[in-house]
Amino acid sequence: MSLSERSRRAVWHPCTQMQALDEFPPLAIARAEGPWLYPEGGGRVLDTISSWWVCLFGHRHPTIHGAIKDQLDALDHTLLAGLTHEPAVALAEGLSRRTGGALGHAFYASDGASAIEIALKMAHHACVNRGQPQRRGFVFLERSYHGETLGALAVTDVPVFREAYQRLLMPSLLAPSPDARGMGSEAAAQRLEALLDEAGDTIAGVVLEPMIQAAGGMAFHDAHYLRRVREITRSRGIALIADEIAVGCGRTGPFFACEHAGIWPDLLCLSKGITGGVLPLSVVLSSDGIYEAFLSDEVGRGFLHSHSYSGNPLACRAGMAVLSIFANDTTRIDTAARVSAALEEFSRRPELCHARHLGSIWAWDLSPQAAERAPADFAARVRHVGLQEGLLLRPIAQTLYVMPPLHLDAEAIDHLTDRLPRVLDRVLSHSSREAPAWTTPSIA
Template sequence: MTTNAELRERDLKRVWHPCTQMKDHEFLPLIPIKSGKGVWLEDFDGNRYIDAVSSWWVNLFGHSHPYINDAIKSQIEQLEHVILAGFTHEPVVRLSERLAEVTPAGLNKCFYADNGSSAVEVALKMSFHYWRNSGQPNKTRFINLSNSYHGETLGALAVGDVALYKETYNALLKPVINVPGPDCFHREAGESWEAYCRRQFAHMEETLQKHAHETAAVIIEPLVQCAGSMRMHHPVYLKLLREACDRHGVHLIADEIAVGFGRTGTMFACEQADISPDFLCLSKGLTAGYLPLSVVMTHDFIYDAFYDDYATMRAFLHSHSYTGNPIGCSVALATLDLFQNQPVIEQNKQLAACMREHTAHFEDHPNVAEVRQTGMILAIEMVQDKASRAPFPWQERRGIRVYEHALKNQALLRPLGNVIYFMPPYVISEDEIAHLAKVAWDGLQLAVKD
């Protein structure tokens, strides 16, 4: 019989894990997972864990969902994969039709890739290439926001701004124009989220006035900068940005890879500002945590700039081997079915209120600077000093203490630095939320001790 210890030993001989200093596993044991059901994961020794982070923000409806499982089984019996160049299949056609129905207005064309970073690469290249095809080859630069994150392939990494991921590889990356963002953690005492975001937008307006002639697009994570410590902003910033991009003739890329499909309280974050971007990047929840698939959605006018005789060499020559994989598309269709057939968004509002209720007392903790929430994403920021908001030195890795405590108490809570956060599957119960809050509170108490 396989045990945790046996699988750990075999793993460490061969597997290099993502976003990990492997030496940590000398004191922080790997957790081998045997099975998952609903919000629960179970290891080979029978220990169980609530997946409070949706397995890196991908899982929407819990592990081993019977409806999605059946969709995979049915598709495998018909077609597992086929090249999407010169061929097509029913799942990719149906998925594209369904996505055009549920996303913001005008996003009528779908270009598929394998993961979120790849989707961002597609959007960047497509925007750049659009301007080239449109007779404006000088528009080659991109504007990003401070503290932003868009993935770890080179193009996506270039338009991010989290030093932890980017700094080492700067010599490989195309320079971008960085603008102070609307992160509401930095607002003045008594200042509303909306007022702060309006004030911060002056930086973007000034940058667009100066650089629009050479800029292809602005890229933004709507409402929540997830990898950037779950920092949040008001929808008004998106509305102002859409208006400014239109005035200055610059594309708007909305990276909803982490925040799409109900995470922010609406199906897509852009809905809260009533805007439609020029490019919408989707992945993660697109397949409810089952399979790698991503899509870039765009408008007819973008598509039309590439539509010409072959000899003009205006085609978008970008591809991935598993583009539009039929099994992935079938899972995405099943995911959309669940949204259509169940009151998911309404139920999430109740769950979000429950999360808020069970974490309200964290606000009074002397080592908590802020408890912030957007829909089904809630973050608790640990600091050394509440009054000054001085952070703990990152070298102390206080968040790891919360993680270790949680694992001993049936919870997978994987903090971002010193930020504890909940981003659970939508099938979590109120009792399970209460348990997570209790574990997080006790973990916080341990983490802030000297």
């Protein structure tokens, strides 16, 4: 039995309707190197989405691997309550330095969603400790995505992920998206202001994804919105929670997306790229104001949240390696410019509209005419044909995007610009239905 077949029997795959695997079986990957994935059956696939936006500098980066191997020989794991270790401290110090000391306290967890849970709990608990327990509501934005655990899902606006769990979710207030394709940032900021005025002193925090609402369809907004939300939340004593899980670690250019606006939130969540996509780690960075609200003689006023793997030394060491690569890296900006130039012609295709780009994220929507003739399962078809053409792609509904590793050589860029138009042509001409299964090693 093939590995793909065994996987379908034994593994419950994430974010997957398992029944659909009859038509779209999972592709078995044997190894990876740089931006390339090597399937079991031969050939290679360009990881244009950095394996769910985590592999920041590509797969098996020697600096990150060297750091983890070195750490493994010294200290594999220990709890972080009552004990500490160099990697957890050094990573916290390094991240704090990157915020100029504005966010000087790092709380560790393992996944993006758990960082969001922590930030929501911290924001509310800080209010409780300050004598405002009625501040228990959160404002989130249309098109937002913050993860799949119940707290994170309660502030996520993607119906297909929420619907089945709606009854389990805490009530939260939905504000308009600042999406540049919609009402834009100033109008969205004014609506947020009005919503907060109406909610009075019941709100603990506003949670948003700075600059790009990623899973909600790569909705871009400008830095003005972030500056306005910073003003609005600060003047009302409400915590601003920046979810930089997708857009942090240099994805949009600067290390933190908030740097585009020159603001710091009260709480900032990082994950995904922080270990270069090798080990699970997330971090919530906190301002002094939030942190100090927890200092007390009473144990229960402290933040008693924990996870077994909080601050795992191997993951933190990988994080330190990412900071050092980022600090010494001179190629990523040049890479982004070369990818942009190479994608220019693709962006002008009549089947596409709203071409947008920031840092190492490029996105396009199907034009209204193309959307009309696109197959209903456009995203699944693109994934399927993409693999046949040697590209790992995962469109969000009718939004096509690439978020490749920050380092791509000329060969990888050529491969991308050669294959991407072919994938689009094949899917829009519906020839994807007659295509052979990708498990045949026809992959380039």
